[in-house]
Amino acid sequence: MLRSSFSTVPISFVRELLRGTRLDATRCDRLLQESGISPILLDEDGARVTTEQFATLYQRLARELDDELPGMFSRPARAGTFKFLCLTVMEARNVRTALYRFTRFFHITLDDIGFELSRQDALTRVALVPRLPSAAANTFAQEILLRLVHGVISWLAGKKMPLARIDLAFPRPAHAADYGALYPGPAYFGQPATALYFDTALLDGPIRQDQKSLAEFMKRAPGDWLFNSFPERLVSHGVREYLHAHLVAPTAIEEVAKAMHVSVRTLSRRLRDEETSFQAIKDELRRDVAIERLTKTDTPIAVIGAELGFDSPATFHRAFKAWTGSTPGAYR
Numbered sequence: 001m002l003r004s005s006f007s008t009v010p011i012s013f014v015r016e017l018l019r020g021t022r023l024d025a026t027r028c029d030r031l032l033q034e035s036g037i038s039p040i041l042l043d044e045d046g047a048r049v050t051t052e053q054f055a056t057l058y059q060r061l062a063r064e065l066d067d068e069l070p071g072m073f074s075r076p077a078r079a080g081t082f083k084f085l086c087l088t089v090m091e092a093r094n095v096r097t098a099l100y101r102f103t104r105f106f107h108i109t110l111d112d113i114g115f116e117l118s119r120q121d122a123l124t125r126v127a128l129v130p131r132l133p134s135a136a137a138n139t140f141a142q143e144i145l146l147r148l149v150h151g152v153i154s155w156l157a158g159k160k161m162p163l164a165r166i167d168l169a170f171p172r173p174a175h176a177a178d179y180g181a182l183y184p185g186p187a188y189f190g191q192p193a194t195a196l197y198f199d200t201a202l203l204d205g206p207i208r209q210d211q212k213s214l215a216e217f218m219k220r221a222p223g224d225w226l227f228n229s230f231p232e233r234l235v236s237h238g239v240r241e242y243l244h245a246h247l248v249a250p251t252a253i254e255e256v257a258k259a260m261h262v263s264v265r266t267l268s269r270r271l272r273d274e275e276t277s278f279q280a281i282k283d284e285l286r287r288d289v290a291i292e293r294l295t296k297t298d299t300p301i302a303v304i305g306a307e308l309g310f311d312s313p314a315t316f317h318r319a320f321k322a323w324t325g326s327t328p329g330a331y332r
Helices: 011-019 025-034 039-043 051-065 081-090 095-109 133-137 139-157 176-182 200-204 211-220 223-227 235-245 253-259 264-273 278-296 301-307 313-324
Strands: 008-010 048-050 113-120 123-130 165-168 187-189 195-199
Touching (some): 008 011, 008 051, 011 048, 011 051, 011 139, 025 051, 048 278, 051 223, 081 095, 081 139, 095 113, 095 200, 123 139, 123 200, 133 139, 139 165, 139 223, 176 187, 176 235, 211 223, 235 264, 235 278, 264 278, 278 313, 301 313
Parallel strands (some): 165 187
Antiparallel strands (some): 008 048, 113 123, 123 195, 165 195
């Protein structure tokens, strides 16, 4: 099973997911509450939800609308579309052929947007080709389709497939900091087309899935293909994993650098290259753990704050409000 190394996503993901469905406010509120998401968070730009909550909302919307790409395109992807896709690609002789079948499948099932497969030197490029202006403007749908390509191909290969490059045909979004977890490779915004680039040699590997593993993959959809991640590719993920394992004790950057066998200066430089910092990673981890515990446990808020290293409930409340724009009580 491919698991996420990050546990929350920005509230903008929820807004965009709901926006395309055009459901009335009453139905939206019901689905949000059934997914464990407080509707009041939609008004907080800094709010975040757990990946489990987002995947549950996606699942409920897909059932409600009978559309496995809920409201994203003019023709709905009826229930069973995703399973037929997996069955179609699973019988390919290798991952390269499966990728070709993937693009042809959506040539048949989607009117608004298509896939273009091509070779560029040692790389294989999978580009999104909008057929309608609405599809070109729908950046959220493009992000979801990229995740679908990469999630399914990684599942078929039975390993975390690295990406040589990710091109995005839109400006850098506010949630660009989350791209490091969503896509395992360097992202470039404002490009002529939205595309993923695989090392062609990696696509020669065999298909490592069968009917039994497909049943498990379907059971966990869309969580597995939306939020599988690749911690070994980024230094920041390694730092986060170390901090998570030592959450109960104060941890300085010197300790983490020593554990990663680099100097503090080298670690700081590598984190800057990934557009983050030690303190930012530490705060994001504590934010995500706090949200997880507030939404999934009955642990008192003061205890959660203490377990995350805050010396008083007031200090924890101030930090949480700064992170999310909301109080811990709003999530609880």
